[in-house]
Amino acid sequence: DERHRGQVFRRLTHKNSDTPPTTTSPRRAIQFDLVSPVAAHRPFQVELTLDTAKDVLLLRRIALALALAASGGVFLISLGGFVLVWLGLRPLRELSIQINALAADSLHRRVDGSNQPGELAPLIVQFNDLLGRLEASYEQLEGFNADVAHELLTPLATLTSGAELALSSSKDIGELREALGSSLEDLQRIAGIVHDMLFLSQADRGAVARRVESGSLAALARRVADYHDAALADAGLSLEVVGDAAGAFDVSLLQRALSNLISNASRYATRGTSVRVVIQLLSPDEVLLQVQNQGITIDSKVLPRMFDRFFRADSSRCQADRNHGLGLSIVAAIARMHGGRPTASSSGGITAIGMVVMRFGPGTD
Template structure:
């Protein structure tokens, strides 16, 4: 699971995002609770200080007679407030006018206010009520800093939990990645393979069982399809062989009916063509069932290719083409199958190459020890949309290239089958006026 998967639609990304949101919500609630608790405690302390200060002022009026003297009350109040510099006092008369204000220049614009009245017995006749104001600016600054710290802590905590959750999810999805790798290794040619169930979590066991059951049904259907192809080929082969035999006997007879002989000759040619199709279908069916090439040492692939090209010399000369062999290689191959594949490739190139051009048979060593054997020709390029399908059975690019009376569309399919029988793969490319079709083989 890559980091850019967190913003995509991956399962791991969704889990990490939900975990991050959940952790942010939980940590946010905890931080909010801490903030509210601290704020309530501070407000309780503020209320307690106001109550105690008010009681001290009332006590000053009740127990101290010295305040009856001019200036004595103001001096006593200033001594009381000097200890609490964030407290401010205002004494009011009956009309609400302020007779005494402590620190008028420093009176807070905002603060917590506590108003109380003096009883008739202790108060002087000119003081009726008092207003105590507690400057809450320092406490508010502390709360602001606390809120910022808690908010940052919540974000950092959520990020840490999300990062930890990323690695936990990455480890937790390891069985899913293992299943994906197993399914990637499955192919149509290895339908007997199944997903391993050992070590699979219980949550994925049902999915694996259902997938294996699907593979069972698919393998059975594919075997039925292969059997059908083989059955059709065998059913057609016998009557075709009988028709060919009877036609050959008629041609050897003494009858001189030229029309009859021409008809039989034409039928014989067509039947042989159908027999070739059946043989090719049987070969493809055998390859689809997993048949392997019978390997033997081949000392020079260039020499083998030259033999096949010599055999096709007349066909190439008739098309106005020349041929060359580029490179060489050696290894263990089924030389008969390789000659058949090369024959199909040369036949395909002879049909589509420009007259007067050169058909190149190329042999090259590739990374990983593979041998690349291909035939290249100059001519009309193949459309990119058709390239992936040219190895399909009976596929023709278009009518102008089909020449259906001379080929039946199984040549390149046989090339692909021969490549698979050598544990290789076919390839094709067509660009800049050159078409190259071939196989990659494992020696």
């Protein structure tokens, strides 16, 4: 029959079959008409059925197997990923244990990276460098606290003893005035230390110079040198200014820095020699301000510490009653406030201490 040629088996239901299925097993059926060669006017209907129970069961088993395989695969992948991540993070856990063991009293220790993967080596090196800087800063802070206590304790002890002596003895007005004058000097020294420490604290917090267009730096250096004429004459020294430059600077800060440098040079220069203030344009943006003096060559190991607070290279010549060891620290701070850096060198009996500053900066008016 042309009507049923190529027709596939269809699911057998009560709707497409006059005869209900005799079993509950799933079946498929196809119906078509046949013409009897004997009685062509009486075609009869033929139905072919196919039992698909085994096929359905197989499909269900395949679906169940696929579901179990997918679930098992997800579980195994998750478990494998967890194990891999746990193993991969083990070096970080070991580093964490070492880092947690560090304390303020054990900053000298370093993180051991010998058993760590190469990918972590740069991180470990940088972390150990950071520990080194922290150790140096911590030691410097401890030394700074001790130096501050020492610098303040000496004048305070002098004040206390002087006041006790003045109160316990009967003195005339002249002696009391002398005692008060000595106490005033100690108080002024304490005030100077506190003032300098406050200035350094502001510089450490990132204060920048208030720049304005200034004229000749050589003229500025000569004006500062005029304030030191008496001290230079007492030390048997002369002063000369070499070079010149101009730019936008904080003039008051440069005056303070030059004054500290000239004062430092006049204390350590050999009598009868000349102190030189060198002003040199290193580049279109950088200016060198340097004070040179002839004297004893400073040890190369000491030079990096010249700008540390309360550091004195020669305690026997430091004149601690007048100088408290913050002058060069202030010079370094002023250099940083101008976007520059301090410099120090000493060879052949010539010591040169100064700073490199930027001629212009964001603070220019």
